[in-house]
Amino acid sequence: MIYNVQIKVMPLKELLDPQGKAVIGSLKNLDINNVQDVRIGKHITLQIEAENENAAKKIAETTATKLLANPVMEYFEIEMIN
Template sequence: MKFVAEVNVMPKKELLDPQGKAVKLGLKHLHIEGVKDVRIGKHIVLTFEAETPEQAREIVDTACQKLLANVIMEDYSFEIKELQETLKK
C-alpha cells in the first residue's frame, strides 16, 4: 500500500521564532497590516510504502522522532492518506 504523509514541524510555542519575527516585520514593510503573529516551520511530504495504515503511522512517527523534527525545540504533527485509489485509475 502506498501512502502520502503531510508532516508539519513547528518551533515550540515557548520558543522564540526569529524567522517568524523577520517575516512579520517584512509584511509590515510591505504595508500588509493587521498581522499579529507569524510562526515558520517545515512542511514535509513523504511518499512511501507500508503494509498497513498502522505501520504507515509508525514509519512516519519514527521518521519525525529520529530525523525530521528536533523534539527538544520542535513539535510535529502529521496526516496520512492512502494513495491506492489514485494509482488504480
C-alpha cells in the first residue's frame, strides 16, 4: 500500500534562525510590524510503499533522521496524510 507522509524540519527553538530574522527585517522595511517572529524550515512530502502505516512511519523516521534533518540544529515532525 502507498502512504503519503509529510515531514516538517525546523530549526531548534533555542537556535537563531538567520533566514527568519532576514524575513522579519524585510517585513519591517515594508511597514509590516505586527509579525513577532518567523522561523523558516523545510516541508517534505514522501510517498512510501509499505505493508502498513506503522512501517511507513518508521521509514519516514529513518529518512528524516539519516538524511533530512541535522539533529544538532533541527528537529522534525512526521504526519501521515490521506
